Amino acid sequence: MLVVDDEKEIRDAIEIYLKNEGVTVLKAKDGIEALELLNEHPVHLIILDIMMPRLDGISATYKIREKKNIPIIILSAKSEDTDKILGLQVGADDYVTKPFNPMELVARVKSQLRRYVTFGTFEGIKKVIDLNGLTIDQSAKEVTAHGEPVKLTPIEYKIVELLMTNAGRVFSIHEIYERVWKEPCYNAENTVAVHIRKIREKIEIDAKNPRYLKVVWGIGYKMEK
Amino acid sequence: MLVVDDEKEIRDAIEIYLKNEGVTVLKAKDGIEALELLNEHPVHLIILDIMMPRLDGISATYKIREKKNIPIIILSAKSEDTDKILGLQVGADDYVTKPFNPMELVARVKSQLRRYVTFGTFEGIKKVIDLNGLTIDQSAKEVTAHGEPVKLTPIEYKIVELLMTNAGRVFSIHEIYERVWKEPCYNAENTVAVHIRKIREKIEIDAKNPRYLKVVWGIGYKMEK
């Protein structure tokens, strides 16, 4: 994620809020610097101030759009003519006026990311995986075992989804925690174990002798292919 | 395909994106010009700005609907009152707020075309969905439950339409808000919850034990297939 603003305080403030959401943040102080960074790093979303030295936000938007089709959120001061922005910017995806509520900015960032992700995986298309009678439907968020629907809690579902979409691969407890909770695993190993137990109760015929969700001693867990 | 907007930049930008998808594009700069073009050429979908000189988008929609039943996608600036659009139920099939994501517009265009093209011929086709006794008629904007017509408010209708046309798929509260209100959901989660409750009161036999509109804990809501 790239934050472009000529004021350091704003860059830093936005960085703090975004990092808090678990995303990597790059910063640039004008359009030129932003374009350079874009060439060098993979970026999934840009927050772009309008008023900047060297290369302003509007021009930068055009240049970015020539190359990449990633979400662009424009920041503009209230005094500037928002209508003009509205009219001009077919290229930007959203805009926020300064002074802005950081939480709102975060909400808009999330919204943009969601939007692109949904269109990427294409709407309404069912992606169903079947592993020896254990199935997952990622659009309906539904899992069935031996033909019967299984009622999983959100965390349980995420763990199963992770393991099933990577069937056969072993995930350490720490990996599972980090990918599901989106934060480092610090003394939470047992939490994962408890969830594994619950999942087994729901998807396995005999939770003590799991056929689907297997442990790999000393390494982690995996879903049998 | 007809694009109607008083700003040349927007007309042209949309044209580029649509042509990229392989469709023929006609352009008009206000409602009157649009109606003229409609008489002269076969058009399968219209993208219509609201704020235009001479004949605005809302009035144009009425006039178009008198003659043709083709998909209409409305464009509106965020500053305008979206509730008004909802409340008016002018007969548009979808709408997008400026500034918009070109990819999203293209996706919505495709979605509309899919909907209408499914049954071969084009005009005046009723698409009725029936899910275990809950039906929706998208052209009449009518919903029935257990044979009885259900009177839904505009927002309620939009939510039901979203869920029914994607039956089985789970939508988070944020997704629902964004797709119905056309803006990011910031502290409006409960608003959705209240609407869900009202809808259940109207379509379910027992709102406490919903058979149609189900919650998926920690994830969202879905309409049972």
Add this chain to the structure above:
DNA sequence: AATAATCCTTAAGAATTTCTTAATATTTTT
């Protein structure tokens, strides 16, 4: 233009479901 009716949003607390923790038990490896 005023009134009535309908609809939307907000807020606050209740009800429900889920998560984590901690203490203990079991299994596997060395």
Add this chain to the structure above:
DNA sequence: AAAAATATTAAGAAATTCTTAAGGATTATT
């Protein structure tokens, strides 16, 4: 047999959803 990793259980904490009601906004009616 000891150490390490995983498994189990239950109870309190936390989070999510549900419900209700009131006030504001909008639309329809008189």
